[in-house]
Amino acid sequence: MTALVQRYLDGILAEHAGVSQGALANYIPELACVDPTGFGLSVSSSDGYVYESGDADVQFTMQSISKPFTYALVLNQLGQDDVDARIGVEPSGEGFNKISVDQVTNMPKNPMINAGAIVACSLVPGRSVDDRFDLVREFYSACAGRSLDFDDDVYRSERASGSRNRGIAYLLDSFGALGADPDDALDLYIRQCSLKVTSTDLARMGSTLARGGLNPLTGRQVTDAAVVRRTLSVMVTCGMYDAAGEWVSAVGMPAKSGVGGGIVAVLPGQLGIGVYSPRIDDKGNSVRGMLVCRSLSQQLGLHFLTVSSEAHAAIRGVYNPRPGVRVYEVHGDLLFAGAEQVARTATRDCAEFDTAILDVSRLHTISEPARALLAGLSDDLQALNKRGLLVDPSGSVAPATAAYDDLVFATVEDALTAAGDQRS
Ligand code: GLN
Secondary structure (H helix, E strand, O other), X not given: OOHHHHHHHHHHHHHHOOOOOOEOOOXXXXXXXXXXXXXXXXXXXXXXXXXXXXXXXXXXXOHHHHHHHHHHHHHHHHOHHHHHOOOOOOOOOOOOOOOOEOOOOOOEOOOOOHHHHHHHHHHOOOOOHHHHHHHHHHHHHHHHOOOXXXXXXXXXXXXXXXXXXXXXXXXXXXXXXXXXXXXXXXXXXXXXXXXXXXXXXXXXXXXXXXXXXXXXXXXXEOOOHHHHHHXXXXXXXXXXXXXXXXXXXXXXXXXXXXXXXXXXXXXXXXXXXXXXXXXXXXXXXXXXXXXXXXXXXXHHOOOOOOOOOHHHXXXXXXXXXXXXXXXXXXEEEEOHHHXXXXXXXXXXXXXXXXXXXXXXXXEEEEOHXXXXXXXXXXXXXXXXOOEEEEEXXXXXXXXXXXXXXXXXXOXXXXXXXXXXXXXX
16 A cells, blocks of 8 residues: 555545535435435556545445446457447437437447447346346456445336336337347346445456456456457547546546446556545536546546657667677567567667567567567568567567577577577
8 A cells, every 4th residue: 555645545535525516316216315425436556456535335326337337248248240230339429318329220329328228238148137137247246356236225216217218218129229128128227227336346347447357356357358448438438428528638537427426437557446426417427526537637647648658668678798789678568659669770770780689578468560560570670681589488479480480589698699600
């Protein structure tokens, strides 16, 4: 635990504690019964350490925060093509409970509005609503790293008052947009909205998304990185409904709110954030939750479009162990831009060596386009009458083909010996 981080979070909560704007959602009567002053903040690091401030152990219903998780579940179960055939990915620019369907295809505009979420529920596989709900609850619980409870009172309250969502479900059914019976799809939707979390659960669920589907607490790979990328994409464009543009500008993190007062925000690769404060604005977003996220982003520099100098850090060291030989040490997580820089540096400086040794033994991860680029560097250097050797003990760059046998070595010493042989 870092005392400084704890102080930051406590300070941010204190900064907004006095704000009393907004109101409890009362269109679901049971939601109007919660303590309006509840205020909790939790932040999970990408390795699963959680900082908590305020009412981080108060449970509340997920409501619409469930939507991205069920979307991820059906992407995981059915594959992206089948889901894309049923649910769009365009921001609707309308409120969460509007009947936003595409005029031509009759598909809901996106999975973050009720219409899209009800279609997503209709795609969850299972023989009964109970079966499907088990799958949903198990998926959410795997993301949170603990078994989530269900709020029967809120469920019954929304069932009894949910004419609007019932109307949406039946309309979708009349368009042929649902994959299941409308009552079943709606029932599952209301059940998932009634699952209970704390701000810490949300931070943990967020950190699972931040880690590309790997829950850092349990070590379980809950879903895969492609599913998470798609889910985070729609959270960016549609997660905060008609406040999405303002949110991306001011906060800059994929996020999802719920009328229960929760917000989950994700900084890919870095953090999961959960906030709870049940007074919401007229768009259905927690008033203090939004303020907290804004302060966090500004004070800790979390906006996901902050330009960093990461790509420049790809080359960790350059040295000449003997005349005519130059070693490039590459480290960290290498994406296309970093690999491009490594390849360009080596070819640009090739007048200064006969043999370049690319040491990738300290690479952590490498994307496929970056790998292909570095694997092709020997050929590029050969075209310039130079040798390019690779120190790649774990085979993270070089394909395991005979063509690379003379180019790939386990250590710099081995590569140096080979470079010497070639010179003589
Ligand atoms: N269950 C709520 C509804 O459908 C969820 C809405 C929300 O959280 N935005 O109205």
